Amino acid sequence: MPERKSYHHGNLRQALVDATLALIEEKGPNGFTLAEAARVAGVSPAAPYRHFKGREDLIAEAALQGFEIFADLLQHAYDGGRPSPLAAFETVGRAYLHFARTQPGHYIAMFESGVSVAGNPELAQAAARATSVLDEAAQTLTAHLPPDRRPPSSLVSHHIWAMSHGVVELFARGAPGARAPFSPEELLESGIGVYLRGLGVITD
Structure with a gap:
């Protein structure tokens, strides 16, 4: 307790x-x-x-504060795509893992509590601000691809979001490295690399 x-x-x-x-x-x-x-x-x-109607309302406030912190952290990590779009994208991934580790209560309230984001305009706006960082990064990364081979930036950002969340759930909770011989950062960065090569974003 x-x-x-x-x-x-x-x-x-x-x-x-x-x-x-x-x-x-x-x-x-x-x-x-x-x-x-x-x-x-x-x-x-x-x-x-x-201040609160009930427990769910209190959890929603915890989630709202978490999304605000999360969005600020991702925006700071992306830093307008500097020093390069790819490096900035990788920094955002590391920031995602850092947030999940250092703010577990917020992270759970945001993504694992069942709180309705769509049903709460203020919460939806805060979540959208975080998502927009990934959307911007994905759009910048894929801008040079031919139009017929360029996936929607929101699809790319949601793929990366899902990959990041999966790494958190499987490998970043509890003792780091306990379930894999690689760190969560290595797993996420290599996974992003494989994904982006498959899209043709990385060619070397």
Whole structure:
């Protein structure tokens, strides 16, 4: 059980989000109640209802904050495609893995809690900002391909997103290297390389 925290007046909403993130990491997104989040935050069971309708609403806020952090991180990593589109794309992949490792509560709330992104306009906007970084990177990488061989950039970005998520789920959780003789970074970068060569983006 996460350690009980002393709540200081003035930041109840964030105290509850922080408690939720700790509980998600320990028990998963469905393994705790709203009353338990209140207890970890050091407030009464009724206190969360000042800001949230229920547990799902609280998890959605954790996911929203996660997507905002995630989008900022990916944008910083991409850095406008510098020093080259391919190098920037690889840096974005490493940033994805870094986020999953360092923000596990947010990551689970975003991608594994069942929270409805489409049903929450603010959440959908934050998620779209993160996706747009991958879309821009994919569009830049594939721009030189002949039109008849150029896949939609959104298709490429979603393929890379799926590959990144798979590496996180299979190889970046728990002890790194425990299930493969390669690091998650090596697995992701080599996988991206094979994929981009198959598209003709990389020819050497």
